[in-house]
Each structure stands twice: as structure tokens, then as C-alpha cells.
Amino acid sequence: MTHCQCGHAHEHGHEQEESREPLLRDLFARYRGVQGALIPLLQEAQNIYGYLPAEVMRRIAGELRVPFSKVYGVATFYAQFHLKPRGRNIIRVCLGTACHVRGGARVFGAIQERLDVADGETTADLRYTLETVACLGACGLAPCMMVNDDTHGRLTPDRAAALLADYE
Numbered sequence: 167m168t169h170c171q172c173g174h175a176h177e178h179g180h181e182q183e184e185s186r187e188p189l190l191r192d193l194f195a196r197y198r199g200v201q202g203a204l205i206p207l208l209q210e211a212q213n214i215y216g217y218l219p220a221e222v223m224r225r226i227a228g229e230l231r232v233p234f235s236k237v238y239g240v241a242t243f244y245a246q247f248h249l250k251p252r253g254r255n256i257i258r259v260c261l262g263t264a265c266h267v268r269g270g271a272r273v274f275g276a277i278q279e280r281l282d283v284a285d286g287e288t289t290a291d292l293r294y295t296l297e298t299v300a301c302l303g304a305c306g307l308a309p310c311m312m313v314n315d316d317t318h319g320r321l322t323p324d325r326a327a328a329l330l331a332d333y334e
């Protein structure tokens with residue numbers, strides 16, 4: 167269970183659910199009867215919740231009158247959909263060739279050790295999600311990573327791990 171700073175995780179979680187419910191209902195209303203609505207519904211539901219909770223996918227299946235397995239199959243097929251909560255900060259460490267030969271794996275290892283999560287996982291406090299990518303298009307800055315929209319290049323393992331503190 168994740169607790170917020172004031173320790174009222176249950177109440178806040180409940181409030182958050184309540185504030186999202188009207189958005190979800192509005193979403194269903196907008197797409198009712200629309201052909202090919204599954205992917206846009208998944209995208210917009212993910213924007214509302216930050217990921218796709220199983221219950222939301224169940225409700226999408228109900229709305230579209232399709233089996234849950236179909237909704238789940240599409241959500242797991244596309245990399246853009248996330249079935250688990252994501253961190254407030256998304257770290258993408260490049261392990262492409264240029265970064266790899268300049269120590270990308272050591273940068274990744276240092277971050278992994280600092281956060282104690284594996285590739286694709288999120289820290290328990292939902293502060294960070296750690297991912298790897300094959301190229302960030304900034305090979306001249308290798309080894310590099312992105313945190314949210316910021317590109318950080320010419321990293322050392324220590325510098326990479328230390329700069330995470332800037333991201334709340």
C-alpha cells in the first residue's frame with residue numbers, strides 16, 4: 167500500500183477515484199456508437215488514470231460489448247499502453263550501440279541499484295519508472311538518458327544516479 171505524506175492513503179485514493187469517474191463516464195458518452203473506438207478509449211482512459219487498471223479495461227469491454235480478452239489483448243500488444251501504475255518521473259536509459267560502448271550498461275546498473283527496481287518497473291513510492299531504450303537519437307552525447315523531457319548526456323554512473331534527486 168502506498169501512503170501519501172499525510173498518511174491518509176485510503177481517503178485520498180478514494181477521492182481520486184471519485185474525481186476520475188465523471189471523466190470516464192464522459193469518455194464513454196463521447197465514444198458511444200463510434201466505430202473503431204477501442205484504441206482511442208484505451209488512450210484516453212490511460213490519460214485519465216495514468217495507466218490502464220483492470221477494472222477500467224473491464225468497463226471498456228462492457229461499453230463496447232466485446233470480450234475482456236480482446237481489450238486486454240490490444241492493451242498488451244501496444245507498447246504505448248501500461249497495465250501497471252507509472253512513476254511521476256519516467257527515466258529512459260539508452261542501451262543502444264553508441265551508448266553501450268561508452269558505458270551505458272554501467273549507467274543503467276547504477277540507477278537500478280539506486281532505485282532498487284528492474285527494467286520496466288516503478289518504485290513503490292511511484293516517484294520513478296525505469297525503462298531502457300534502443301536509441302534516444304542523441305548518440306553524440308553517449309552515454310545518455312532521458313528523464314521525462316530532459317536529455318542528459320555524457321553520463322557517468324555516479325552523475326546519472328545523483329541527478330535523479332532533482333526529480334520529485
Ligand code: FES
Pocket residue numbers: 260261262263264265266300301302303304305306308310
Ligand atoms: S545509441 Fe544512445 S542515443 Fe543513440
